[in-house]
Amino acid sequence: MSIKILNSPIFASIQDIGRFSFSNIGVTTSGVMDEYAYFMANQLLENKKDENIIEVYYSNFNFIVNCNTQIAITGAYCEVYINKQLKPTWQTYSLKKGDIVEVSKLLSGCIVYIGIKNGIKIPKQFGSYSTSIKEKIGGIDGRLLKKGDILPIENICSFNKRKISSKYLPKYKEELQLRVILSYQEEYFTKEQKNKFFSSIYTISNEFNRMACKLKGEKIDCEIDGVISEAISFGAIQIPKDGQPIILLKERQTIGGYPKIGTVLTIDCFKLAQLRPNMKIKFKEISLNEAQKKLKEFYNSFS
Amino acid sequence: MKIKASSADTLIIYFSNKIEEQTSLKVMRAYNNLLDLHLEGIFEIIPSYTSIYIHYDILFYDFLLLKQILEEKLDLNSALENNSKFINIDVYYGLDVGFDLEQISKKTAISIDEIIKIHSSKIYNVYAIGFLPGFAYLGNVSKKIDISRLDTPRKIVPKGSVAIANSQTAVYPQDSPGGWNIIGKTTYNFFNKDLKNLSNIKVGDKIKFNPISKDEFLKQKGVI
Numbered sequence: 051m052s053i054k055i056l057n058s059p060i061f062a063s064i065q066d067i068g069r070f071s072f073s074n075i076g077v078t079t080s081g082v083m084d085e086y087a088y089f090m091a092n093q094l095l096e097n098k099k100d101e102n103i104i105e106v107y108y109s110n111f112n113f114i115v116n117c118n119t120q121i122a123i124t125g126a127y128c129e130v131y132i133n134k135q136l137k138p139t140w141q142t143y144s145l146k147k148g149d150i151v152e153v154s155k156l157l158s159g160c161i162v163y164i165g166i167k168n169g170i171k172i173p174k175q176f177g178s179y180s181t182s183i184k185e186k187i188g189g190i191d192g193r194l195l196k197k198g199d200i201l202p203i204e205n206i207c208s209f210n211k212r213k214i215s216s217k218y219l220p221k222y223k224e225e226l227q228l229r230v231i232l233s234y235q236e237e238y239f240t241k242e243q244k245n246k247f248f249s250s251i252y253t254i255s256n257e258f259n260r261m262a263c264k265l266k267g268e269k270i271d272c273e274i275d276g277v278i279s280e281a282i283s284f285g286a287i288q289i290p291k292d293g294q295p296i297i298l299l300k301e302r303q304t305i306g307g308y309p310k311i312g313t314v315l316t317i318d319c320f321k322l323a324q325l326r327p328n329m330k331i332k333f334k335e336i337s338l339n340e341a342q343k344k345l346k347e348f349y350n351s352f353s
Numbered sequence: 354m355k356i357k358a359s360s361a362d363t364l365i366i367y368f369s370n371k372i373e374e375q376t377s378l379k380v381m382r383a384y385n386n387l388l389d390l391h392l393e394g395i396f397e398i399i400p401s402y403t404s405i406y407i408h409y410d411i412l413f414y415d416f417l418l419l420k421q422i423l424e425e426k427l428d429l430n431s432a433l434e435n436n437s438k439f440i441n442i443d444v445y446y447g448l449d450v451g452f453d454l455e456q457i458s459k460k461t462a463i464s465i466d467e468i469i470k471i472h473s474s475k476i477y478n479v480y481a482i483g484f485l486p487g488f489a490y491l492g493n494v495s496k497k498i499d500i501s502r503l504d505t506p507r508k509i510v511p512k513g514s515v516a517i518a519n520s521q522t523a524v525y526p527q528d529s530p531g532g533w534n535i536i537g538k539t540t541y542n543f544f545n546k547d548l549k550n551l552s553n554i555k556v557g558d559k560i561k562f563n564p565i566s567k568d569e570f571l572k573q574k575g576v577i
Contacts (some may be wrong), residue, residue: 281406
């Protein structure tokens with residue numbers, strides 16, 4: 051009982067909420083880039099909240115099932131064909147032995163999530179299913195998924211058909227406003243530099259992956275060159291010497307020494323993950339209180 | 354001790370703004386004490402040179418609540434339990450693996466033998482782990498061989514390479530790009546998927562390097 055990958059995906063891996071409690075020895079937390087799409091897929095399937103999922107960059111993921119199962123596809127909007135029949139996303143699909151699923155042309159967004167009822171039956175490694183490419187741990191041998199991979203799943207016979215109501219469907223825009231909590235070394239950025247930071251439009255560069263998103267735009271100066279290496283939060287904004295902001299994401303290094311002006315609100319990092327190079331972003335300040343309220347609302351809505 | 358919010362659900366405790374052994378001891382005391390407190394709803398605790406970072410569950414705490422708990426409960430004067438390890442690491446300091454030895458000798462006007470002696474006669478503290486899994490920042494290297502990073506980092510530094518940069522020394526736990534000066538090689542594994550805890554090393558451990566011959570290195574299955 052399994053699914054078999056039929057094509058060569060561009061960049062797909064097995065992920066979950068992340069690998070915690072090994073960062074003290076330098077192991078990245080990893081985990082899904084877009085937690086909203088991830089939680090929604092598991093909710094559609096009535097899976098455990100932290101069940102594993104297939105994270106597919108740029109779509110292009112075809113597979114065949116050799117048992118009955120149920121899947122849910124969320125994240126980036128794309129053309130999904132089941133036995134050559136076009137289906138909408140953000141809903142569950144019941145599959146029977148021999149069905150072929152093609153996750154095809156991207157319409158908007160960047161990362162597609164394929165959830166499977168009760169998850170892929172692989173063991174957790176060091177507390178998580180997440181593939182962490184740099185460390186070569188988690189997922190399938192710590193690597194990206196490839197053509198011919200056989201992923202064990204459960205045979206499921208009873209289904210509940212479900213879909214996400216349109217008011218909860220995300221919109222993937224070409225421009226995004228990211229809310230920022232001023233923090234870390236913010237006192238080493240003058241008022242003028244902060245104003246510049248919050249009033250400029252930045253372009254996403256080609257250096258955008260699971261580790262970080264490097265931006266191009268107005269140069270931001272910092273009064274210090276670097277700091278004594280310290281741990282880096284998800285969403286932290288480093289300002290290296292060239293003044294071009296770098297937003298650190300799920301597969302970031304655990305510690306680093308560049309000055310940081312603040313941190314992008316977690317929820318907005320999930321939206322950022324769905325953008326692509328050359329798209330635009332703007333920063334907007336948010337108070338710590340407000341940021342905590344928003345984050346609490348987000349996690350409460352899934353607990 | 355200064356506690357600052359670093360994001361909506363993380364905070365950072367600063368103990369000083371200087372790298373020194375006293376600060377490292379403070380960090381260690383606080384880190385061990387934090388682990389002993391077994392606070393619920395904590396995802397990550399990452400100690401570094403002068404700070405400790407905490408990633409917490411936003412459904413358990415907000416910043417002010419956790420800050421208050423830490424200020425009340427964190428005991429910086431608790432005796433440091435002696436759970437730190439003393440690790441002896443065999444190093445082959447040969448020109449065929451220590452690619453930068455000659456250059457360092459030229460720059461410092463110290464003979465290669467003397468550089469090896471200086472590097473291997475000190476006991477180093479593990480101040481921080483990061484950059485790569487199991488990459489331990491060790492200090493402090495003698496001022497005599499305090500040498501800055503390479504102008505252009507190497508695309509690949511082989512796993513096990515022993516390196517120095519300024520007052521720090523480290524072993525590359527895996528093949529990786531890197532800009533530190535390479536002076537030798539070891540077969541000691543700092544990070545290994547087969548290990549129970551993934552790592553052989555933690556902040557607070559002490560390390561001494563022992564020079565070994567090429568024959569011994571090869572006997573330990575070292576690769577030139």
